Amino acid sequence: xxxxxxxxxxxxxxxxxxxxxxxxxxxxxxxxxxxxxxxxxxxxxxxxxxxxxxxxxxxxxxxxxxxxxxxxxxxxxxxxxxxxxxxxxxxxxxxxxxxxxxxxxxxxxxxxxxxxxxxxxxxxxxxxxxxxxxxxxxxxx
Numbered sequence: 001x002x003x004x005x006x007x008x009x010x011x012x013x014x015x016x017x018x019x020x021x022x023x024x025x026x027x028x029x030x031x032x033x034x035x036x037x038x039x040x041x042x043x044x045x046x047x048x049x050x051x052x053x054x055x056x057x058x059x060x061x062x063x064x065x066x067x068x069x070x071x072x073x074x075x076x077x078x079x080x081x082x083x084x085x086x087x088x089x090x091x092x093x094x095x096x097x098x099x100x101x102x103x104x105x106x107x108x109x110x111x112x113x114x115x116x117x118x119x120x121x122x123x124x125x126x127x128x129x130x131x132x133x134x135x136x137x138x139x140x141x
């Protein structure tokens with residue numbers, strides 16, 4: 001189910017990178033973190049950073065961890081993820097959906113809407129600056 005609204009910065013969603021991208025770009029469905037607020041005259045778009053369940057080797061200044069208080073549903077298990085800040089993308093809402101957790105008693109789909117903490121969002125934004133080779137600007141965040 002694609003979203004129809006601009007999610008808040010820090011929201012965690014599922015992003016379908018399978019269409020329109022080619023390796024070595026991101027080419028599978030992944031969790032992602034929204035890093036931008038709604039921008040005027042840019043309806044239907046937001047910038048996201050993908051999350052990985054695998055720790056990078058070696059970890060760079062454009063990687064950071066995101067911890068979850070509660071376990072996420074399959075296939076997103078595990079309480080720690082890695083933000084791949086060097087793989088940011090501006091995507092259309094049709095690629096984004098909330099995290100599904102099954103169906104309710106009446107058969108309607110149920111979703112969760114987790115968010116990263118303010119400190120984690122700041123670390124991700126700093127990681128993006130480092131990935132773009134603007135490391136010196138992290139002092140202003």
